[in-house]
Structure formats: structure tokens, C-alpha cells
Amino acid sequence: MVAYLILQLFVGDFNARIGPMQHTERYIGPHAVEPNESGELLATLCKSKRLWNMNSQFGKPSHRYRTN
Numbered sequence: 001m002v003a004y005l006i007l008q009l010f011v012g013d014f015n016a017r018i019g020p021m022q023h024t025e026r027y028i029g030p031h032a033v034e035p036n037e038s039g040e041l042l043a044t045l046c047k048s049k050r051l052w053n054m055n056s057q058f059g060k061p062s063h064r065y066r067t068n
Contacts, residue, residue, distance in 0.1 A: 010051060016042040018053055 019035030035043070046053050 010049075014038055014042055018043050018046075 015036075016038035017034060017036045018039040042053070045051065
């Protein structure tokens with residue numbers, strides 16, 4: 001028997017900030033900041049396509065959350 005792993009990556013600069021994880025949102029990690037409109041759209045996409053937002057899964061210093 002041969003096992004296959006399918007890995008799909010969806011990457012890009014979306015200028016999105018996804019808000020903190022709610023009780024039922026498993027696709028968002030605990031290290032998210034206050035959302036913006038793009039973040040809400042990205043969260044909706046993640047939920048509908050069963051994607052995980054990996055950037056919010058790992059903590060980082062607060063001065064590293066925003067880019068210029």
C-alpha cells in the first residue's frame with residue numbers, strides 16, 4: 001500500500017490582520033491581533049476552504065506584528 005500526502009499552500013501578501021480565535025474557529029491560532037476588513041475576508045476564506053492561517057499559530061514580539 002502506498003500512502004500519499006497532499007499539501008496545498010496558499011501564500012501571498014494580503015495586508016490582512018485576522019482577529020483573535022473564537023471558541024469555534026480552529027483555523028485561526030491564538031496569536032492573532034485585531035482584525036481589519038481584509039482579515040475578515042481571509043478568515044471567511046479559511047473557514048470555507050478548510051485552510052489554516054499558520055501565521056497566527058506562532059507567537060512573536062508585538063513590534064513584529066505590523067509591516068511598513
